[in-house]
Amino acid sequence: MPRARSSETRERIQAAALELFAAKGVQQTSLREIAERLGVTKPALYYHFASREELVRSLVRPLVDEVEALLAADEARESVDPRALLAGYFDATYRHRRITLMIVRELVTLSYLDLGERIADWRWRLIALLTGPDAPLDAQARAIVAVGGMGDCMVFFADRPVEELRPATLNAAYAALGLPLIGD
Template sequence: MSRPTDTKARIHAVARALFMQQGVQQTSLRQIADQLGITKPALYYHFDSREALVASMFQPLLADMEAHLAALEAAPPSDPRVLLGQHFDLLSRHRDLIVMLVRDFSILTELDLVARMFAWRHRLMTLLVGPAPSVEARVRAVVAIGGMADTAVEFPDVPMDRIKPTAIEAACAALGLPPAPRPPVRAAAKRPRRAT
């Protein structure tokens, strides 16, 4: 017999696929139940509304983002390149949810996420450019953070580990940071000449 957590994971997977395909507002709990091969009351046992299902799917992202920012704020100031790399890793872990948000803005309203996302960005900006930056520094930070996040959505079929180095360098360039030093190129070992 499957455990409740297994069933919830299956519900999340089917709902995610349908939400990505046709949007949250156009997907009913009946469609999700039919795809799962269960009755609607069985689905209601786990989620009493579509809103509760969506909130449950996004809870890991919300908790992860809050914990991520709190840990960064509690730690000594970090190198911006390291901080951006850690933030990119968080975006990578929740890429499918971020793509879903961008494809269906109704989720932002449904979960009351707009103010929360602006607050997250402002906290990250403070970590990158300090508590009282110039307008120019704030603009650079917005471009860096937003542009890096957009790569997760713009290139859905490209592995995130391939995108990461370029995204971080582009974000650092937007912040006005110098390029990362390149590792020295090792010269090829010379082959000894053969005696003729």
């Protein structure tokens, strides 16, 4: 019977799947390919994951849980430090950057998960936290640019060490929001 707890093989499947998903895309990767890379057969995967969808979902869950927790924590506060919030968001997505990248690049393909609405929801909650409720469009746009741009930096500067990438990315987000930069 499939156990929710980690079996050795289960984690090997997840690792192989993530690698292939990152390389060729989720929808473009079949269970046969995942199985072949591990030297097992397709039905073996079904012992560990009830369906293809559940496999994808298991990969996405850590990131989703972490960002949800981050947002909930700040929403519970009565005052928000925008710079700390942006930094926390960067750190969470950077920690799971392969999955973040996979999600961002395949929002449509992954629409069978609740991810599309979920990520849009994150954005609106981040805007509310960063600008306050009912901010004018101009301020909202600057928050969208700040948050979205951070994701783009992770994509385009994927080869840079995080010690360089993190301050550069956060500074760009601060600038978009009109906040003082780190160097200043």
